[in-house]
Amino acid sequence: xxxxxxxxxxxxxxxxxxxxxxxxxxxxxxxxxxxxxxxxxxxxxxxxxxxxxxxxxxxxxxxxxxxxxxxxxxxxxxxxxxxxxxxxxxxxxxxxxxxxxxxxxxxxxxxxxxxxxxxxxxxxxxxxxxxxxxxxxxxxxxxxxxxxxxxxxxxxxxxxxxxxxxxxxxxxxxxxxxxxxxxxxxxxxxxxxxxxxxxxxxxxxxxxxxxxxxxxxxxxxxxxxxxxxxxxxxxxxxxxxxxxxxxxxxxxxxxxxxxxxxxxxxxxxxxxxxxxxxxxxxxxxxxxxxxxxxxxxxxxxxxxxxx
Amino acid sequence: xxxxxxxxxxxxxxxxxxxxxxxxxxxxxxxxxxxxxxxxxxxxxxxxxxxxxxxxxxxxxxxxxxxxxxxxxxxxxxxxxxxxxxxxxxxxxxxxxxxxxxxxxxxxxxxxxxxxxxxxxxxxxxxxxxxxxxxxxxxxxxxxxxxxxxxxxxxxxxxxxxxxxxxxxxxxxxxxxxxxxxxxxxxxxxxxxxxxxxxxxxxxxxxxxxxxxxxxxxxxxxxxxxxxxxxxxxxxxxxxxxxxxxxxxxxxxxxxxxxxxxxxxxxxxxxxxxxxxxxxxxxxxxxxxxxxxxxxxxxxxxxxxxxxxxxxxxxxxxxxxxxxxxxxxxxxxxxxxxxxxxxxxxxxxxxxxxxxxxxxxxxxxxxxxxxxxxxxxxxxxxxx
Numbered sequence: 113x114x115x116x117x118x119x120x121x122x123x124x125x126x127x128x129x130x131x132x133x134x135x136x137x138x139x140x141x142x143x144x145x146x147x148x149x150x151x152x153x154x155x156x157x158x159x160x161x162x163x164x165x166x167x168x169x170x171x172x173x174x175x176x177x178x179x180x181x182x183x184x185x186x187x188x189x190x191x192x193x194x195x196x197x198x199x200x201x202x203x204x205x206x207x208x209x210x211x212x213x214x215x216x217x218x219x220x221x222x223x224x225x226x227x228x229x230x231x232x233x234x235x236x237x238x239x240x241x242x243x244x245x246x247x248x249x250x251x252x253x254x255x256x257x258x259x260x261x262x263x264x265x266x267x268x269x270x271x272x273x274x275x276x277x278x279x280x281x282x283x284x285x286x287x288x289x290x291x292x293x294x295x296x297x298x299x300x301x302x303x304x305x306x307x308x309x310x311x312x313x314x315x316x317x318x319x320x321x322x323x324x325x326x327x328x329x330x331x332x333x334x335x336x337x338x339x340x341x342x343x344x345x346x347x348x349x350x351x352x353x354x355x356x357x358x359x360x361x362x363x364x365x366x367x368x369x370x371x372x373x374x375x376x377x378x379x380x381x382x383x384x385x386x387x388x389x390x391x392x393x394x395x396x397x398x399x400x401x402x403x404x405x406x407x408x409x410x411x412x413x414x415x416x417x418x419x
Numbered sequence: 420x421x422x423x424x425x426x427x428x429x430x431x432x433x434x435x436x437x438x439x440x441x442x443x444x445x446x447x448x449x450x451x452x453x454x455x456x457x458x459x460x461x462x463x464x465x466x467x468x469x470x471x472x473x474x475x476x477x478x479x480x481x482x483x484x485x486x487x488x489x490x491x492x493x494x495x496x497x498x499x500x501x502x503x504x505x506x507x508x509x510x511x512x513x514x515x516x517x518x519x520x521x522x523x524x525x526x527x528x529x530x531x532x533x534x535x536x537x538x539x540x541x542x543x544x545x546x547x548x549x550x551x552x553x554x555x556x557x558x559x560x561x562x563x564x565x566x567x568x569x570x571x572x573x574x575x576x577x578x579x580x581x582x583x584x585x586x587x588x589x590x591x592x593x594x595x596x597x598x599x600x601x602x603x604x605x606x607x608x609x610x611x612x613x614x615x616x617x618x619x620x621x622x623x624x625x626x627x628x629x630x631x632x633x634x635x636x637x638x639x640x641x642x643x644x645x646x647x648x649x650x651x652x653x654x655x656x657x658x659x660x661x662x663x664x665x666x667x668x669x670x671x672x673x674x675x676x677x678x679x680x681x682x683x684x685x686x687x688x689x690x691x692x693x694x695x696x697x698x699x700x701x702x703x704x705x706x707x708x709x710x711x712x713x714x715x716x717x718x719x720x721x722x723x724x725x726x727x728x729x730x731x732x733x734x735x736x737x738x739x740x741x742x743x744x745x746x747x748x749x750x751x752x753x754x755x756x757x758x759x760x761x762x763x764x765x766x767x768x769x770x771x772x773x774x775x776x777x778x779x780x781x782x783x784x785x786x787x788x789x790x791x792x793x794x795x796x797x798x799x800x801x802x803x
Contacts, residue, residue: 197634197635204431217644
């Protein structure tokens with residue numbers, strides 16, 4: 113399998129402050145790779161280095177098989193970078209903005225017109241192509257912000273928190289766009305605060321904290337390796353969960369209780385028997401898949417949003 | 420790529436109505452304001468009240484002689500108004516009152532040596548009105564004396580040639596204006612405000628560069644295939660063209676509305692191009708040097724207003740003290756205004772104004788050099 117991104121021992125400091133200590137990541141071509149971490153973890157710095165915007169102090173970085181230090185121009189032809197901030201000219205229309213960015217990527221004439229039509233359809237804003245960006249909602253602006261990086265049909269797209277502060281409709285559009293890109297074989301590097309986005313979109317992920325990769329791999333592998341399985345039980349109002357000998361105390365969660373355990377099968381059969389014996393009304397009894405939230409909590413000792 | 424950047428910038432400028440106000444509306448307003456005041460320079464007349472107590476042919480001829488000197492419109496007041504008029508002068512509401520006393524005509528025409536007199540009541544603070552009037556009256560008094568002397572000479576029976584020799588002034592003033600066209604307020608203010616407001620374009624340039632840097636646009640563009648210097652070149656070309664249009668519009672306004680003669684249009688075009696290069700070159704340099712928009716505004720206003728005063732854009736630099744005139748030579752505005760005056764007032768051509776063009780080009784090159792040297796630092800701050 114070819115790799116789209118290879119980072120080994122990446123280090124970067126700003127004026128004496130270390131942003132990246134020792135980052136090593138490998139991203140397969142055609143995959144969607146999630147970069148997860150709290151603010152200041154080093155996600156944006158890593159992405160800017162990959163996009164050729166920042167120099168780095170240590171390590172090697174290869175993008176689409178080329179060294180970023182030596183082949184920046186060649187890489188830029190095949191790379192689309194969506195920054196964290198909305199970088200559009202708000203007094204201009206999507207058509208004006210896309211014409212500008214398209215030409216900046218070397219796309220011109222009929223080809224550019226065709227691509228603008230396609231990306232505007234993709235982001236669901238073809239009917240607003242001539243309105244000023246200033247009249248758009250935050251989510252619509254973010255969709256155009258992404259569209260501007262797609263005009264030259266890049267092989268790798270770097271998206272730095274593209275869904276911050278947007279409405280569900282825009283989020284769905286962006287998710288659909290990313291899935292479509294994956295189907296076309298485009299590699300997507302996606303950073304976010306939202307674990308559920310990584311779970312919904314990414315095949316692989318890396319969790320970065322304080323400039324280090326603290327977990328990396330396929331989503332299921334990371335969940336299996338670092339997550340704790342659990343059994344969830346929900347009873348009729350007023351009923352209490354039966355205690356299971358040899359297991360810990362269940363924690364209240366939502367309308368029921370969650371019992372973390374390495375033996376979910378034994379726990380679920382134990383709870384089923386105990387509830388039957390005591391004639392308790394079981395509304396839900398299920399094995400819960402480990403979530404990234406719990407993985408992050410286990411690895412860093414804090415929740416992502418708190419950090 | 421630079422063309423794409425320039426075209427985008429023009430689209431943005433068209434959407435920003437404030438730019439039109441700063442670059443065209445405000446200078447036109449200034450030209451209209453000062454043009455209205457000074458366009459009739461030399462032909463406007465000051466109203467002077469007078470009371471003729473003598474009511475003789477000689478007193479009426481005296482009043483006509485004052486009007487004939489030019490610049491004054493004489494308005495007669497009645498004898499009974501004298502106290503009121505004097506009080507108005509004391510209150511600063513009127514500048515001058517001329518009173519011709521009774522017996523003026525008799526005294527002027529007498530040959531017994533008696534002296535006629537007129538009284539000039541004046542506001543001490545209205546020197547600009549009273550001063551020239553006193554000079555006119557002094558001149559008239561000399562003419563009366565010459566008349567008396569001539570009459571006395573004629574009575575001696577000496578030859579006419581001898582009389583003329585005696586009457587001829589020992590000093591003759593030979594006024595030879597060397598300019599191709601005449602000077603007026605308009606020839607001062609139209610080029611003056613054109614030069615001044617070219618430098619206001621720096622505000623728009625700084626706003627865009629700082630805005631692009633802080634919004635992340637510069638960083639994003641760096642991730643495209645665009646060469647960084649194309650960004651700088653595109654922005655420069657965009658504002659250079661705007662400055663050219665601005666100069667052309669303001670000079671055309673002066674020409675069509677106030678009838679200002681442009682002189683050698685080729686020379687004006689060469690000057691406008693050099694001036695626009697200078698203004699936008701310095702704009703690029705400042706945009707690369709300043710850390711914030713506010714800092715940029717402060718420096719631009721210092722450059723635009725300071726240069727306007729020292730460069731003689733608001734009034735001829737000949738009126739300034741020698742030290743200020745010397746300092747003014749270090750401003751681009753001085754050389755631009757001098758070149759405009761050389762072409763419009765003195766009828767010069769491109770070959771005659773090359774020192775001014777050279778100085779403006781040097782300022783432009785210095786600005787570009789600073790901008791190129793600082794561009795890497797600007798990019799670094801944008802990407803960090």
